[in-house]
Amino acid sequence: MPAQIMKTWLCAIALVLGGRIHAGSEVLRPSDVVFMYSGSAQTYREYGATVLAWGGKPTPKSLAEAAGVTWFGSVGMVTEFSAYHNRFPERFEEGLCRDLDGHPVKVPWLTDHQSKGVPYWWCCTRQPLFRQFLRDRVVETIRAGAQGLHIDDHLGTAGGLWLGICFCDRCVDGFRAYLAGLSAADLDRLGIREPSSFNYRDEVRAWIAAGGGEAKRNATGHPLWRHWSIYQGRGAAAFMLELRELAARTAGRPIPVGANAGLLWPGHLTDYQALDLFTAETDHRAETRKPTDLPLVAYRLAESMGRPYAATASGGDWAFIKEHNLPGLVRCWIAFSYATGQRLMAPHRQWCHTSEKGTHWYDGPSERFAPLYRFVRDHAGWFDGYATRADVGVVFPYRSFAKNPHRWFELCNSLAAANVGYRLLVAGDETVDHPLKEAEIEAQGGSELGWGD
Numbered sequence: 001m002p003a004q005i006m007k008t009w010l011c012a013i014a015l016v017l018g019g020r021i022h023a024g025s026e027v028l029r030p031s032d033v034v035f036m037y038s039g040s041a042q043t044y045r046e047y048g049a050t051v052l053a054w055g056g057k058p059t060p061k062s063l064a065e066a067a068g069v070t071w072f073g074s075v076g077m078v079t080e081f082s083a084y085h086n087r088f089p090e091r092f093e094e095g096l097c098r099d100l101d102g103h104p105v106k107v108p109w110l111t112d113h114q115s116k117g118v119p120y121w122w123c124c125t126r127q128p129l130f131r132q133f134l135r136d137r138v139v140e141t142i143r144a145g146a147q148g149l150h151i152d153d154h155l156g157t158a159g160g161l162w163l164g165i166c167f168c169d170r171c172v173d174g175f176r177a178y179l180a181g182l183s184a185a186d187l188d189r190l191g192i193r194e195p196s197s198f199n200y201r202d203e204v205r206a207w208i209a210a211g212g213g214e215a216k217r218n219a220t221g222h223p224l225w226r227h228w229s230i231y232q233g234r235g236a237a238a239f240m241l242e243l244r245e246l247a248a249r250t251a252g253r254p255i256p257v258g259a260n261a262g263l264l265w266p267g268h269l270t271d272y273q274a275l276d277l278f279t280a281e282t283d284h285r286a287e288t289r290k291p292t293d294l295p296l297v298a299y300r301l302a303e304s305m306g307r308p309y310a311a312t313a314s315g316g317d318w319a320f321i322k323e324h325n326l327p328g329l330v331r332c333w334i335a336f337s338y339a340t341g342q343r344l345m346a347p348h349r350q351w352c353h354t355s356e357k358g359t360h361w362y363d364g365p366s367e368r369f370a371p372l373y374r375f376v377r378d379h380a381g382w383f384d385g386y387a388t389r390a391d392v393g394v395v396f397p398y399r400s401f402a403k404n405p406h407r408w409f410e411l412c413n414s415l416a417a418a419n420v421g422y423r424l425l426v427a428g429d430e431t432v433d434h435p436l437k438e439a440e441i442e443a444q445g446g447s448e449l450g451w452g453d
């Protein structure tokens, strides 16, 4: 294992020097056994469950089954189209994302789903009707007794940027205010004379049309797309802060908030200030049939942000595990996660997805998995109070990572392969408010590595 752990006091010195302890860092302990979906009391006992990080809206019965387990109720910004459609059967189209031509866009991994004959459309988190639906879902989840809140697809509209969305009127209007906040020099450089009348939808359409016989242009290649992405990312973060505050107000106390912020995906740190933990899908490259160091990058990123990470593998990973019956590989993932100070969620029931089979499920052999989790619970003192001992600190400019994540994966994995323990020192960008502080570098004892643009 590339990671090494040592006594608390060393870590405490490093963290204090870094000034990066977040109140939420105790939301999960290194010895916690985290469930993704709810189970029976017997299943919780079998694994030694302490936290349910991605549960639904609790019921008195499900809460009773989960006695002693901290319940995070989940609200989905993309997966709950059916509930939204049922809530607003006449008006639901008001809240849909729109592509450049004004058409709604299907959620790519839910194309096998429908709600009364209507496809699962991607909905816009800038649209008032959809925001109302999400707010109401947060309130009902907390009122039902959830002790924490989980948000799936937490970036909402911004999570669909790669699809070339969203060009609904709300999104286009809001971009004007963003542009108005740029300096005159920036606007001049971007060729924008009057932000208050700027219509990005028209602009991109004209740009694509002007492409003529060149290789086909698409919206994501437009010169202003970077600013459009910053605008959408900031909007997502602001809405998450709003939901966080709403949950706390509903409960009358602070409510810890997690999200499916898979940190190997660029852009998912945007709203970290609204989060206490990352409860996230994380690529484990099951198709290689070998353990991978890749999740370590996500684990170290989470540590750098002062928030714990509860991982699951990707839907494609679980589909591969199921198809080829590879519980031994899953056991490696579990052991690896705890050895690095984080945790893979107990794989008692996992979402699988392939383009051919769509959604299906993997119910792993608990007799192979549960003993590992019980080991952690039985030896909690071997995990809690310890943290990473890094040989080097890696200066990690987030903008460079967002531009080319694979380069960073290779760099970090090369350290892991050489058995060099590393810590990531994240330098934020326009969407991630996380300036790199001199004290963090000094705390590393001068052994930092720097790459980037």
Ligand SMILES: [Zn+2]
Binding pocket: 096, 097, 098, 124, 125, 126, 127, 157, 166, 167, 168, 169, 170, 171
């Ligand atoms: Zn929109």
